[in-house]
Structures are given as structure tokens and as C-alpha cells.
Amino acid sequence: MQPLLEVQGLEVSFAKRPVLRGVSFTVAPGETLGIVGESGSGKSVTALSIMGLLSWPGRVTGGRVLWHGEDVLGLPADARRRLRGSAMAMIFQEPMTCLNPVYTVQQQISEVLMLHRGMNKKEAAEAAAEYLQQVGIADPKARLRNYPHELSGGMRQRVMIAMALAGEPELLIADEPTTALDVTVQAQILDLLKRLQAETGMAMILITHDLGLVAENADRGIVMYAGEVVEDGKVDELFTAPAHPYTQGLLQSLPRWGEQQDMLYSIPGTVPRNLANITGCAFAERCPLATEKCSEPQVMHSISVTQTARCWRAQGQGGEAEWQRQGK
Amino acid sequence: MPTFLQRLFQHRLATIGAIVLLLLVFAALFAPWLAPNDPEDVHPEAGLRGPSREFPLGQDPSGRCILSRMLYGARASLSVGFLAGVLSLGVGIVMGSLAGYFGGWVDLLIMRIAEIFMTIPQFLLVIAAVAIVGPSFTSVLVIIGLSSWTGYARVLRGEILSIKQKPFVEAARAYGSSNLRILVRHVLPNCLSPLIVMVTLNVANVILLESSLSFLGFGIQEPQASWGSILSQGRAYFQTAPHVATFPGIAIMLAVLAFNLLGDGLRDALDPKLVEGE
Numbered sequence: 001m002q003p004l005l006e007v008q009g010l011e012v013s014f015a016k017r018p019v020l021r022g023v024s025f026t027v028a029p030g031e032t033l034g035i036v037g038e039s040g041s042g043k044s045v046t047a048l049s050i051m052g053l054l055s056w057p058g059r060v061t062g063g064r065v066l067w068h069g070e071d072v073l074g075l076p077a078d079a080r081r082r083l084r085g086s087a088m089a090m091i092f093q094e095p096m097t098c099l100n101p102v103y104t105v106q107q108q109i110s111e112v113l114m115l116h117r118g119m120n121k122k123e124a125a126e127a128a129a130e131y132l133q134q135v136g137i138a139d140p141k142a143r144l145r146n147y148p149h150e151l152s153g154g155m156r157q158r159v160m161i162a163m164a165l166a167g168e169p170e171l172l173i174a175d176e177p178t179t180a181l182d183v184t185v186q187a188q189i190l191d192l193l194k195r196l197q198a199e200t201g202m203a204m205i206l207i208t209h210d211l212g213l214v215a216e217n218a219d220r221g222i223v224m225y226a227g228e229v230v231e232d233g234k235v236d237e238l239f240t241a242p243a244h245p246y247t248q249g250l251l252q253s254l255p256r257w258g259e260q261q262d263m264l265y266s267i268p269g270t271v272p273r274n275l276a277n278i279t280g281c282a283f284a285e286r287c288p289l290a291t292e293k294c295s296e297p298q299v300m301h302s303i304s305v306t307q308t309a310r311c312w313r314a315q316g317q318g319g320e321a322e323w324q325r326q327g328k
Numbered sequence: 329m330p331t332f333l334q335r336l337f338q339h340r341l342a343t344i345g346a347i348v349l350l351l352l353v354f355a356a357l358f359a360p361w362l363a364p365n366d367p368e369d370v371h372p373e374a375g376l377r378g379p380s381r382e383f384p385l386g387q388d389p390s391g392r393c394i395l396s397r398m399l400y401g402a403r404a405s406l407s408v409g410f411l412a413g414v415l416s417l418g419v420g421i422v423m424g425s426l427a428g429y430f431g432g433w434v435d436l437l438i439m440r441i442a443e444i445f446m447t448i449p450q451f452l453l454v455i456a457a458v459a460i461v462g463p464s465f466t467s468v469l470v471i472i473g474l475s476s477w478t479g480y481a482r483v484l485r486g487e488i489l490s491i492k493q494k495p496f497v498e499a500a501r502a503y504g505s506s507n508l509r510i511l512v513r514h515v516l517p518n519c520l521s522p523l524i525v526m527v528t529l530n531v532a533n534v535i536l537l538e539s540s541l542s543f544l545g546f547g548i549q550e551p552q553a554s555w556g557s558i559l560s561q562g563r564a565y566f567q568t569a570p571h572v573a574t575f576p577g578i579a580i581m582l583a584v585l586a587f588n589l590l591g592d593g594l595r596d597a598l599d600p601k602l603v604e605g606e
Binding site: 051053078081082083084085086089090092094097098099100101102111112115116160163164167 | 494495498499500502503504517
């Protein structure tokens, strides 16, 4: 089956400083892909590049973004704009400030409906109420007349989701959708996203730094570090048999129920600031297993049909990754 | 939550300003019905005569009714004020939007032009331009309008620079809004409150400017009445017939003061910090 979205060797720089150094992954129709990584690993930049929302001085310097097999990076700006909202939609981290303060909920949802679905004002107003219903907002008719500042954070995120749904996208990119919300509201929003996915069949990219969210909500996950994908696999594989020392470190630093732990494990050191001079493994300086071999360039090695990791230690387990052999 | 108007009218001075303005506008609109005499009817034998039953505010050097001339003069002053205010607001919004939203060399060019405008004292600029084009109602209006857009452009540019960083603008982009749509529907409506305040203060300034021009003879031309020109005619006789200069002076002062009071009240009522706090 042709993937819905295929990112191939995506490179992005901010004013000559590399931020993404060859990111590759695929998203199949209807699938949920989790992207995990620390702040600064390039998760959000990846999402913005796919959407075509990178702003100056950020620039795509290499690679391809294939949507249904067609490279969208070369599309004229206007064609790219029409994809946004209708083919792929995005929700953001800050529900408090993502809604325009001067318009009512109805006006904001209607705008998407009128822009992408060719509805007139009256049709859009009726449809807006249905979308609010769909995202689980009680008394949608009354809420439509509210301004954003009259709603709670969770409500606003629901409205954002309703706006994203209104364009009937095939892919929803959720960039840390629950980071700014209470834990209880977090769970509700993720349940909502799951339910909507089941109802509409859209694919989702869930960007988060919370491994737990990926474990519970995603089918597959990729782990990003310093502008690269270091591991890619099904969620079960990542959590039961992580192959990259970074993934292992992340899992080890999660608190576990029922285990007496005096001190939570943390990975020593910090993310490298300048990615321009990295030639070998970017994680080597923080890696407890690092050897001389780590200063050589690392490629993705297959561990199973679905799992790959960017570490020479994984090599014996399966050989070079499928897509890299094809690329050569 | 009190509405915008409720907040505005809690401000006592702003309420007074608004009432005075309404009265002035009323006087200007209904001048033909309110004026006791024809404003251009001369009575050379009764020049500089003080207030009487027939001429409530007295007569000017040519014996014309000062009250009637002031009522008609209110039309000139207020309409120049409003129209030039709207014109400069329009030019300022276009220039400020281009500079703030698109940035780069457009921004550089527009802001340098604005700075050149601002280095020349506005009054001097206006006098020079009127001297070239020739004084008339229209030329005064257009010249004042075109010379006072810089303040709007600068304030709007700053507002846009901050608003366009807001997440809701990126969200609008993410659901496929075009640049023009983002600017007109999402950015500008969030930048308007400081501009509304500026308009009221600017109109006061324009009224003052028009009066000054007319006082110097560069503004509205005789026999059409203007507060500035009545004041100017009274200047020579100030010691013997003070009423000629006093009444138009009071009118100018009241109008300017009223606009300023209203502007202050609007500033408080539109303060985003107060609104968000509710």
C-alpha cells in the first residue's frame, strides 16, 4: 500500500545552522505515528516542514516530502496552501492562544468550512454546531456564541480540534496537543483524538516528549535526537526491545509503578547545540556504551521488518535498513 | 462583564467629551436652522458691535453675525477634522500593514519615508504645500490628511509585528488562510484599539491645524466661515472688541478638549490588559 505521507532525507537549516539532518519516515493511511524526542530534537520543525509552515530563517535544504507519492516541497505556494487544512491539518501546543481573541467560536469554525468546503455562512453555522458536538462539547449552540477567553483550556483545544476536523483532513498533526493541559483533560483529549480517528479514518502524527502518550496512543513511533531519527519501530518493539541506547535511556528514565527507586535515572549531559560539526553518532558523548566506532557516520540498521535503529550495535541483529539499500 | 460602551461611559470626563462633541456635531449639521442670521450678510455700519438680541454673540468687523458664522464654521472645522482624520487613517493603515506584515525592503522603504515626513514639522509642511497648491477646503483636507499618516503607520507596524507572532496567526496559516486573509481577518482586527484612540487625538490635532491655517489665511477662504479665520479677524480689535476673538477661541478649545477627553476614555476602555483580565 502506498504510504499517505513519506518523508525522505529531510534537511532543514535555520540561517545555515542545520536543524534536521536527513529525517525519513512514513505514515500509512489511518495510522498513528508518535514522534518522541527532547526539546530541540527537531520534532516540531519536522511537523512545520511537512505543513509548509517554516518561517524565515528556517529553510528546507534537502530531501523530499511525498504526499500520496507526489513531492509537495516543489509545489507553488498557493497549491501548498490549499493542502493545508484540507489534506493535512495541525493542532498546536498552546490552546490558550491559538484561537483568535476577536472572533466567536462559530466564526472561527465557519471560516475553515467556508474556505475548504465551499459552504455559505448559514450552512457553515449549522455544520459548526455538529463539529462541536463531535468533539464532545456540551450545549454546542451556546458555545458557538462564546469568545475564546470565555472557554477553558480543554474546551479551546476541543475547538481547535473541531476546526482541524472541519477541513476533513487525511492527516492530523498534533504538536504536543496536551502539554499545556491538566492530566485529566489530557486523557480526555487523547481519547477524543482516538475516537475521531476511528470515525474518520484519518492518520495522525502525535508529537510529544512524553513516551507514555506514544505507548498508549500510537501504532508506531520514531525517536528523534539532534535532528535525526535514531529509532523507528512499532510501539511494542520500541518499548519491549529498544535497540538504540538513547531509546533505552529514555525508557529507563521513566518512573515505574511498584518499583522502589531512590533516584530516577537521567541521561547525563545535554543535547548538542551545534549540529553542524557532528560526523558520527550525535548521541555518542552522552552514551554509556560509546566506543571509538561511534565517531563514524551511523546508518539505520534493521532489527526486524518494522524496527530500525541508527546504531552500529544493532547491525548484527538484522543488517542495513531496507529503505537505505534501495536508496543506494 | 461590562460592554465596551459601559466601560467608556464609566469614565466621567470621556462622557463629557462625548456629549460636547455630539452637541458640536449637532450644531454643525443643523447650522442652517440654528443660525439666527445669514453668515455672509454684512452690516458695515454695525461692525464690531457687542452681543445683542439680534446678534447673540455680537458682530465681526464687517458686521456679520458671529454666532451664525461659528455654526457654519463648525461645519468646516469638524468636516476637515473628520475627513482628514479618516484619510490619514486609511493611508496609515495601508502603509503600516505593508511595512509590518511583509517586512524586508518594503518595511525599510516605508518607514524611511515616514521618518522623512516626521523630520519636517507638520505645520511647516502643510503651509508649504498649501502655498503651492493654493488654499481651499479640499486642498487643506487632502494635505493635512496626507501629512499625518506617519503616526498611524508606526503604531500599526509595531502592533502587527507583535500580533503576527501570536499562535493564532500560525494556526490560521495552518488551516490554509492566504496572506491577505490573515492580514485582514486575523491581524488587523487585533491591532485596532490603539488606532481608534489615535484617531480621536488626531482629529483634535487636525482641527487645531485647520484653525491655525485659517488664522494665517492659508485655510478656508473668505467669505466661507472658519473658526480660525473669525479668530484672526478679531485679533486686531482684541482690546476694543474682545468678543470677536473670544467666542471662536472657546469653540476651538472646547472641540479639541472634547476629542482629547474622549480619546483618553477610549484608551482606558480599550486597554487590552483590562479586557483580558475579566
